[in-house]
Amino acid sequence: MAEANIQAGGRDAGGGLMDPILVNDRFVIDPAKPLDELDSPTAMAYAADDRRDPRSDTFALVCHPGLPARVDMLAALRGLRVPGLLSVLDWDVVDWPPLGQRCLVALMGRPRGRRVADANGVVHGGRMNEYEMTKRVIDPLVRALDELSVLKLTHRAIRPDNLFYDGEGGQTVVLGESFSTPAGYDQSILFETPERAYADPAGRGVGKASDDVYALGVTLVFLLQGRNPVAHLSPSEFAKMRVEQGTYGALCGKARIPLSLIEPLRGMLNDDVESRWTLDALHQWLSGRRLAPVTQHGSRRSEIGFSFGGRDHTSLRTLSQALSRDVPEASRKIRDGGLEHWLRRTRNDSELADKVADTAQLATIFPNSAQGSDDVIVSKVCMLLHPQGPIRYKGLAFMPEAYGTLLAHEFLQDGGVQVLAEAVVRGLPAYWLEVQDGPVEDAMTLERTFTQSRSFMQVAEPGHGIERCLYELNLSLPCQSPLVVREYVTTIEDLLPAMDTVADRIDAKTRPMDRHICAFIAAHFPQSVDAHLAAIADPRQDQSNLGMLSLLALVQWRLKGEPLFGLTSWVGAHLAPVITTYHSRSLRTEIEREMPRYVRQGMLADLYDLIDNAERRRQDEFGYQQARLAFEAAEAEITGIEASDASGFDSGRTIGQQVSAALSMLIAFSAAMLMILMRMI
């Protein structure tokens, strides 16, 4: 954590002076010294010093808080020296004055040389020859990918402008960082496989080593030619050419590729993932073994194209992409059987034609439901046509594994969260798994993930819904509650302290709980909090506030947190409705009198015990019932007395007459006895 101010520096977002920032008592970042040459597309580099090793070259990379970072990757690489990869010395979340909020900062070893290429792919120093290519580039980068593979990580940001010269005399090349953005986010579609290239940048997924191998192959072509060989083509033109000629053909064309590199490049750039070279194959090639030649060709195409969007599509891959861009027209073509007819007659693919026909029939079976809507029909047909491609729905395209990342990205960018929720509720990811030709790695995990997400989304109560999916699928994503978003809370342990900090500056009338905090706790807390969430969802204010207190108290108690005076006071300000649930006024007064003492202790569990003590509740309820009975008895007695008022006087007279008669008889008897006695004496 940022702890101390070292010396005066630059200026913050408000124009004030910025002090250097100490990270983990070791690194000092100077916000006044940006290092533009080390910037990533979305992360800014700043000068930093390692107080433990002053001679080392380090720099800090400040991640943009509006993008979901790959924290799992950072955590795995922290402190490791991975050959061929810029080292991650440390990372933390610190107050970052230029943005006025807390940000993720990584401390990295500084490369000794400059970038290999600029952002346009133009290689500094011109094209590389085949000899330096193998030794300076392929060997270290394959080693890096190997290490990442051991850590079950993929790089997903291999491109010429993310390579740096490093090593003795800056002779070897190392990979730059890839954790500041979602996997593949900053990649041009040139560096993405034909499957993932159609996905949105945040929806490309972490992929596999084969995706890194493919990007490495494209990068090598850039380095060999010293520039982007297809810079003159638009993305759609390149996509078309890639379909027609395959990636190798599209990129290399008639360019002169050194003979020794033709085979590895053909292997790495193979569009068929099953035939693409693996890291093992690259190792073998580096060790001098010759592998079986790879035949490179484009995807299967039909002679007569399917006319759509002003173009004849001979490839299902480009056709599915075109269909997803014009849903109403695509739906019309699907419903009128045009597409089915083309598949059956022209491509002789009856099986696929039948599937498309079955999907089109959904529209007639469910004419007014979402399952039969144009968007769902077209999305499913796109998946049928291009099973390895992304899920395309309402303008979004994502690989199933990237669903969580895209969800986080859309949340942070205020994008199409609703569309993503709909996609899951409509069962599109499950359909994607269904239409895959072969076995899918992690299919069970994906299926379980989407089943769980769907169940969360179908519950609207706090702690569920799309927010719960967000945190379940992105455990390292900071809590997005407006209350604590600036505190960059990524762990449950940091949540309550952050709320305690916020409590000092927020209006106490603001409720210290919202859907994001509920979902964050539910996703991160080691035990089920469903009962607490149900209480929070209660429409009665008192029950909801009591649920809020119980949930926060549970978190503080279970995590053995420090006293939180600000938060306890903040929560206490919302407990008036809870206190009024006690029937006894004197008990309420007593609790109100006791509350300040408990707030000063800062323990939410104690406050909860004061507010909702079971024995006290029982006694209060018992007393209330007794009082009710006493009130009713009094009321009945009063009613009886008042009802007898009308005849009261008459009955009084009657009683009086009886008394008179009795008195008279008594006097007579007494007088007689007295006189008899007197006579006898």
Place this chain on the structure above:
Amino acid sequence: MAKTETKDKISQEGGTGTVRKVSGGFLIMAALVLVCVFFTHTVLLVGVGLIPTFVAFIIDRSPQKYATLCVGGLNISGVFPYLLDLWIGSNDMTMARAIVTDPYSLMIMYATAGFGWMLYLALPPVLASILMILAQKKVAQLRTQQREILEEWGDGIVTLAHQDGGHDAPPHEPDRHG
């Protein structure tokens, strides 16, 4: 045959009841005659002295005859001293006549009867008023108790009481605790 037997039984039973009533009244009448014959002087004194009681008996239309009991009791206490004088004295008709013709004696006997009337007329209203005051005091005490319950336990009590009994709620202070 059967009908004839039944009729005979009924006539026999009815005849027996009439015989019993007649014989009972006869015995009382006989006893009264004997009393009048053998205790003529006592009967004279009681008959004259208890005239107010007989009058009260006649004019008292209530089934309980409280006025008769009230007047009679005190009337008897006024007659009883003279009755003792008679029985302890010569116990003859002369003495009985002397007593019933003595204005002072008559005044004593009738005054006690008058006191009985006063008791009968004055005591019931007074007693009724006292009972009314006690009832009102009890109602006030119960209202106070209800008010204290409301102050401690809130309006919910009233709602429940209304649901259960539908009685009017007593006046209470406004709920300051919401």
